[in-house]
Amino acid sequence: QVQLVESGGGLVQAGGSLRLSCKASGRTFSAYSMGWFRQAPGKEREFVAGINYGDDGSTYYADSVKGRFTISRDNAKNTAYLQMNSLKPEDAAVYYCAARPTWLSGSYYSLSPGGYRVWGEGTQVTVSS
Numbered sequence: 523q524v525q526l527v528e529s530g531g532g533l534v535q536a537g538g539s540l541r542l543s544c545k546a547s548g549r550t551f552s553a554y555s556m557g558w559f560r561q562a563p564g565k566e567r568e569f570v571a572g573i574n575y576g577d578d579g580s581t582y583y584a585d586s587v588k589g590r591f592t593i594s595r596d597n598a599k600n601t602a603y604l605q606m607n608s609l610k611p612e613d614a615a616v617y618y619c620a621a622r623p624t625w626l627s628g629s630y631y632s633l634s635p636g637g638y639r640v641w642g643e644g645t646q647v648t649v650s651s
């Protein structure tokens with residue numbers, strides 16, 4: 523299976539942008555749907571965005587980020603991305619990428635962390651007001 527490493531987090535002012543990357547090891551990256559989650563202190567891990575496996579391109583977003591965040595993937599680079607624009611203080615959290623294998627039944631995305639089988643270590647995003 524793949525292993526995931528996130529990068530790109532940091533400190534940004536409200537209204538600014540960041541692009542997170544999720545680099546996967548292994549040769550089967552394209553066989554996984556990918557998701558981004560976030561977890562703020564004292565809160566549960568919540569779904570942010572998901573993208574289908576392969577070159578399908580289907581995406582799904584949480585309402586809280588729709589129109590501001592964009593998930594994408596480059597299968598040739600074994601990397602998934604989360605472009606975050608118009609950041610708000612409430613977007614501050616540790617952001618995790620996760621992989622969902624295609625053999626799992628149901629949709630390509632899951633709103634529950636339990637729908638993913640591989641997780642990265644996370645990257646911190648801080649938004650100053």
